[in-house]
């Protein structure tokens with residue numbers, strides 16, 4: 001089992017040490033998170049980000065805006081954060097209410113403060129292997145999990161299921177790079193892929209970010225493969241006090257029989273996302289003074 005919670009804790013401790021080193025130079029990294037409306041899942045994420053930020057000794061700000069805010073007001077909030085010297089990195093929590101244009105909001109963020117790595121400038125830098133940009137936290141966290149679990153990636157066949165801008169596409173760009181911890185042969189599968197099991201059975205490393213509960217079964221996995229489950233799905237469970245529970249995209253019980261290494265849900269990729277976001281923010285702060 002790959003223990004994402006433990007690896008994320010180690011990274012948060014490393015971040016806290018970097019924050020302490022910066023404080024000697026009179027600087028405290030600042031992260032702001034903009035939350036529009038009161039989507040319950042987003043509210044939980046944002047609270048966890050704020051807690052982790054404070055826990056690492058950073059300056060954390062949550063900007064709460066009503067769901068009725070106009071595009072112009074939201075862009076003006078982004079402008080304020082771009083200009084705020086106490087804020088080194090910030091993000092606007094997605095999804096946004098439907099009347100707002102998320103792409104225009106992302107493009108308004110100063111790429112130097114775009115610690116989510118969603119701005120086209122940072123997406124482009126990642127693709128060409130320019131390490132001076134920001135890489136999105138979730139795929140960066142997957143790469144870190146593989147590296148810290150001593151998974152060989154060089155020359156290995158990495159199959160990714162999912163092509164979102166947040167996970168699948170950046171994940172493919174990362175694993176392709178001519179860099180340590182990458183150098184893989186990459187195949188990207190998605191909802192239109194025919195004969196999915198023919199691809200998944202040829203994977204040495206399988207990264208599943210399809211957003212579909214239990215879609216990867218044990219008979220789709222080559223014995224000894226490493227399986228990373230990026231999914232978080234809420235399924236009904238009458239035995240649970242809340243009436244539901246969280247499961248990944250991987251059918252855990254059948255895949256654990258064939259995989260050599262596997263991430264659980266929860267406690268796998270999830271905790272890494274916040275840890276990597278904090279690391280991106282410290283980098284933004286370091287670059288602001290260098």
Ligand code: GUN
Pocket residue numbers: 091092093094095116137138166
């Ligand atoms: N919603 C779900 N994941 C993310 C993320 O990584 N960043 C932002 N901004 N919104 C999200």
